[in-house]
Amino acid sequence: MKKHLDLANYFLIIVQVVLLFTTHFMFIAESRIGAKVGLTPAEVFGSLYKWYVMLVVLQAGLVLLKRDNQWLNYLTALWSSLLIGIVVTAAGRYAAAVAASGDTSRVSLSIGAYASMIVSYLIIVKCNEQYTGSLKKMSVVLVSVFMIAAGFLLGKLDHLSIVIEYLNRKEQFFVELKNHVQISFSVVFWGTLIGVPLGWVAYNKKRLGEIIINLLNIVESLPALALISLLMFPLAFLNNHVPLANRLGITGIGLPPVFIALLCYSLYQIVNSTVGALEVVDRRLIEVAKGMGMTPRQIFFKIELPLIFPVVISGIKVSLVSTILGVTIGAYAGFGGLGMFILQGVTGFAVDIVLLVTIPIMVMIFLSDACLEGLVKIVDKVRKSRGMVKL
Structure with missing residues (x-):
């Protein structure tokens, strides 16, 4: 042949x-x-x-x-x-x-x-x-x-x-790298904490679920810079008219609008992956669990979540990769992060400054992807050893 x-x-x-x-x-x-x-x-x-x-x-x-x-x-x-x-x-x-x-x-x-x-x-x-x-x-x-x-x-x-640019900005580079990593993982952490339960609600409450999914679809259709710009005005209003918001550091520029915009994009990925995974769970397992007297909460944590876990992790992986890239847009809203160097490089026609931050961003993406992919493989091995079914 x-x-x-x-x-x-x-x-x-x-x-x-x-x-x-x-x-x-x-x-x-x-x-x-x-x-x-x-x-x-x-x-x-x-x-x-x-x-x-x-x-x-x-x-x-x-x-x-x-x-x-x-x-x-x-x-x-x-x-x-x-x-x-x-x-x-x-x-x-x-x-x-x-x-x-x-x-x-x-x-x-x-x-x-x-x-x-x-x-x-x-x-x-x-x-x-x-x-x-x-x-x-x-x-x-x-x-x-x-x-x-x-x-x-x-x-x-x-x-x-490129190394000369790094040596000239070494201290600032590590400060902004730390900020970039912190906001990326914070967004995905809160996105997971909110998104998985929200996905469960969207799946079990069909009418409410349609509203949640449609709202997230609308948000996802907006460009990141446009969404951040839209969030600036209400946040600036809260800062000026609500003393508590001012004390909490809620402002129209910097971290708050960037964090909220990225959180919305993260929720889109995680909620949709959760709903999609729940839809393919064998309903006979759920009926058996109900027949045993398990509550909806017990069914979710003991039956559904273990089954959908690899799919949810895949959604988190996509969310983390897009968030790491999305944080670079934050420089246009005054946040900083590695995107600040990209902005400097573009405005100053300095390609090496742009490449200087492109490399760590790519490394973060590859490492994040590899770590989460490894986690999925470990979970699959544990599931196989326990004789659990795979979605």
């Missing part, structure tokens, strides 16, 4: 080979907003360029040979992770050489370097589909993470423009 060709992998290696000849692998500029001059991979790697070409060719060869072989897929993933680390290390090496020559120009990664790393990442994703084992997958990630972290901690990347 003829095997189906994996066109996605072939496309990725073609792109990776083409990027060997790009004229914008990195760029150099006299200042943050100065004219940018593109650099080819040959200029960046210098005498090591032929070795980099060999590494890319070997990556292409592994992609062509690996097929469904688990170990070849694992080796290809490791090799791709190594290439990501090499690209960043080479960039730091070139930037250090420019600084050592007395040139004060800014050196940054450009579209070619980022595209090369994205291609390697996508190859890793494709390879991960062909082998199992969390330790193997973790080792693949650690190869590039270790190389980049080592370069950063040893000061080998200090002359890259």
